[in-house]
Amino acid sequence: MSENQESLAKLGHENRLFPPSAEFIAQANAQASMYDEAEKDRLAFWEKQAHELQWDAPWTTVLDWKVPFAKWFVGGKINASVNALDRHVAQGRGDRVAFFFEGEPGDTRTITYAQLLTEVKKTANALTELGIKDGDRVAIYMPMIPEAAIAMLACARIGAPHSVVFGGFSADALLSRIQDADAKLVITADGGYRKGAPFALKPAVDDALKGKTNVKNVLVVKRTGQETHWDSNKDVWWHDIVDRQSTEHVAQSFDSEHPLFILYTSGTTAKPKGISHTTGGYLTQVAYTHKMVFDIKPETDVYWCTADVGWVTGHSYVVYGPLINGATQVMYEGTPDTPHKGRIFELIAKYKVSILYTAPTLIRTWMKWGDEFPNAHNLKSLRLLGSVGEPINPEAWMWYREVIGGDRCPIVDTWWQTETGAIMISPLPGVTHTKPGSAMRPLPGISGKVVDDNGKEVGLGHGGYLILDKPWPSMLRGIWGEEERYKETYWSRFDGVYFAGDGAKIDTDAAIWLLGRVDDVMNVSGHRISTTEVESALVSHAAVAEAAVVGAADEMTGQGIVAFVILRGGIPNVCGEELIKELRAHVAKEIGAIAKPRQIVVVQELPKTRSGKIMRRLLKDVAENRAVGDSTTLADPNVMALISQGLSTAKDED
Numbered sequence: 001m002s003e004n005q006e007s008l009a010k011l012g013h014e015n016r017l018f019p020p021s022a023e024f025i026a027q028a029n030a031q032a033s034m035y036d037e038a039e040k041d042r043l044a045f046w047e048k049q050a051h052e053l054q055w056d057a058p059w060t061t062v063l064d065w066k067v068p069f070a071k072w073f074v075g076g077k078i079n080a081s082v083n084a085l086d087r088h089v090a091q092g093r094g095d096r097v098a099f100f101f102e103g104e105p106g107d108t109r110t111i112t113y114a115q116l117l118t119e120v121k122k123t124a125n126a127l128t129e130l131g132i133k134d135g136d137r138v139a140i141y142m143p144m145i146p147e148a149a150i151a152m153l154a155c156a157r158i159g160a161p162h163s164v165v166f167g168g169f170s171a172d173a174l175l176s177r178i179q180d181a182d183a184k185l186v187i188t189a190d191g192g193y194r195k196g197a198p199f200a201l202k203p204a205v206d207d208a209l210k211g212k213t214n215v216k217n218v219l220v221v222k223r224t225g226q227e228t229h230w231d232s233n234k235d236v237w238w239h240d241i242v243d244r245q246s247t248e249h250v251a252q253s254f255d256s257e258h259p260l261f262i263l264y265t266s267g268t269t270a271k272p273k274g275i276s277h278t279t280g281g282y283l284t285q286v287a288y289t290h291k292m293v294f295d296i297k298p299e300t301d302v303y304w305c306t307a308d309v310g311w312v313t314g315h316s317y318v319v320y321g322p323l324i325n326g327a328t329q330v331m332y333e334g335t336p337d338t339p340h341k342g343r344i345f346e347l348i349a350k351y352k353v354s355i356l357y358t359a360p361t362l363i364r365t366w367m368k369w370g371d372e373f374p375n376a377h378n379l380k381s382l383r384l385l386g387s388v389g390e391p392i393n394p395e396a397w398m399w400y401r402e403v404i405g406g407d408r409c410p411i412v413d414t415w416w417q418t419e420t421g422a423i424m425i426s427p428l429p430g431v432t433h434t435k436p437g438s439a440m441r442p443l444p445g446i447s448g449k450v451v452d453d454n455g456k457e458v459g460l461g462h463g464g465y466l467i468l469d470k471p472w473p474s475m476l477r478g479i480w481g482e483e484e485r486y487k488e489t490y491w492s493r494f495d496g497v498y499f500a501g502d503g504a505k506i507d508t509d510a511a512i513w514l515l516g517r518v519d520d521v522m523n524v525s526g527h528r529i530s531t532t533e534v535e536s537a538l539v540s541h542a543a544v545a546e547a548a549v550v551g552a553a554d555e556m557t558g559q560g561i562v563a564f565v566i567l568r569g570g571i572p573n574v575c576g577e578e579l580i581k582e583l584r585a586h587v588a589k590e591i592g593a594i595a596k597p598r599q600i601v602v603v604q605e606l607p608k609t610r611s612g613k614i615m616r617r618l619l620k621d622v623a624e625n626r627a628v629g630d631s632t633t634l635a636d637p638n639v640m641a642l643i644s645q646g647l648s649t650a651k652d653e654d
C-alpha cells in the first residue's frame, strides 16, 4: 500500500469543515439519532426501513445469515414494480411527473407516474407474450431513454431478472454477458444519440447473436429511425408489440429473495462477475438511502442522477430508489458537451433541478472547461449535491461546492459498489459536518471498518483496508453461477468479513477517506475495468505476445489505462502509430470504447521477478512519471531503463 501511504500524508492537512446550515437542518429527513437507534438494534432498524415499502405478505425472519450467504426479510412477498409505480398511482400521485426526459437532439417527453405505470404494464404483457416467465433472464442493451427504465420495471414486474449491459460495451462483451446469464430475450434500440449524432446499437446485438445463445427474440425500440437490419423470425419492434397490449396487468408477488437483477462488473480476472441482487432487501436499502442521503422531498424536489442505467448507480438511483420514493427526475440521453459545454447547467435551470448526483470525473471536466459555463445559467434551484464512483479530490469538492452549489448546498460524497447495491458510507445532509474529499462515516445500519493486513482495526489516524463486517440488506447474494468465486473474491482475504477491494484511511475524527483500489482493478471515469481484462484483449490480437496493463493517475479520469506490450516475433514495429491505433481499436472491439488504453507502449521486455511475475508496481511508477521504486528483485535489472525510454517517446492519444 505504498501509494496509499503517500495519499495519507497529503490528506493529513485537510481540516476544513462544512456544517449544514440551520435552514437545512430544520427540514432534513435524516436525524442524528438514527445512528444510536441503529446501533442499539440493527435488525429492528432495518425492519423499520422495510416497513416503508408495500409488502404483499410479511416476513417471518429479518435476517438469515450463514456467512457469506444472507437472506433478508425471509418469507416476505413483494413486487418491485408495484412499489415503484402502482403504489403512487393508487395513493393519488398518478399525475406527478416521474421523468422529464431530454433527448440529446433536444426532443422532450414528460412522463407521469400513471403514464409510466401504463407503459410498464403493457411492456410486461408484451414480455409475457414473448414467452418470458419469472426466473427467465432478460438482457437490456439500451441508450438512456425512458424505455430503458420501462424495460427494467417490466422485467421486475413479472419476476424476470434483468441484466443491463451498458450501451457502450462491444458486441463481444454483450455476447459473453448474454451467455453467462443464459438470457432468453434481448431488449435494445435501433440506436441513440451521442455527441451530436446517432449511433447504432442493433448491429452489435446482431453481431453478438452470431455466437451460441438461447436468445429467442430481440425487442427493438425505434429511437433514431436509422436503417436497421431485420430478421423477422427473431426481431420484434417495440411499437408493434407493446402498443397493442392491454393496459391492465396484475402484478404477482415474489419472494423477498427472488432475484431482481444481475449486473456484470470487472474484478481481478478477465471474466466479469455477474453480481446478483435480490428484491426485498435491495429495495429497502435503496429507498432508505435515497430518502436520507439525498433528503428527497418528492412533492417539491427535482432530482437528477446523471448515471446511465448500464451502471449500478442507474439501477439504484435512477430506477428503483427514486421511483419508490415517488421522486420527479430528469433523464438525459446525451453527453454533457453537446451541443455546448453548458448543456447540463442549461437543463438544471430549465427543470429547476434541486438535487444533483454525479461523478468526480465530470466535475473535474467542468472545472477544466471553465466557470463561465455554469455561471451563464441560473443554478439557484440546487439545494444538495452528490458525488459517486471514485474519490473526489478536495479541489474538485470545493469547486463543486462553490461554483455549482453557490456555497449553500451540502455535498454528499457517497461510497458504495455494484456489490453493495446501495450507498454504504456517506454524510447525512443536515447532520454531518463534511470535510472536502471524505465520504465521512458508514450510514446508520451499516458497519464498516478500516483494518490492517491481519484484519485488525487500525487506530484513528491510520490507513488500511476498508471492510464491511456485518451483512446489509442490499448486499450482493453471490456471483451468478460462481459460488466458489464469490467466497474467494469477497470473503477470503479476511475471514468472514466482506473485503471491498478499497484502501482507506480513518482520520483522527473518525472520518473515512477512500484511497482507491488495492487490487488489479482500475477506476477510469468512475468505471471499473480490470487490468487482466485489457491484457487478455490485447493478447488476443495477432501482433501481441504479452501485455501488462496498469492504471496511472489521470487528472481528468481518475485513472488512465497504460499498456505495455511485447510484439510477437517477426512483427516489426515499423508502422508504430498505425499498430498502436489498431491495438486500441481492438480493445474497443473486445470490451468497449471505455477500455481503450490511453497509452500503449511497445517494449522489448517486461519487468519480471525471477519467478516470472510481472512487477506492475514498477510499470506504474513509469506510467506516472515517478522514479522507479525498488527493482532489486527483477530478473533483469536493465529492463526498467529501457521501458522508461520507450515511454518517453510514446505519444498520448485521444
Ligand code: PRX
Pocket (backbone or CB within 6 Å): 265, 312, 313, 387, 388, 389, 390, 391, 392, 413, 414, 415, 416, 417, 418, 419, 439, 500, 501, 502, 514, 515, 516, 517, 523, 526, 527, 528
Ligand atoms: O473503488 C471504489 C469506487 O468505485 C468502486 C465501485 O465501483 P462500481 O461497482 O462500478 O460502483 C460505482 C458506483 C457505486 C469502489 O470499490 N468508488 C465508488 N464510490 C466512491 C469510490 N471511491 C471513493 N469515493 C467514492 N465515493
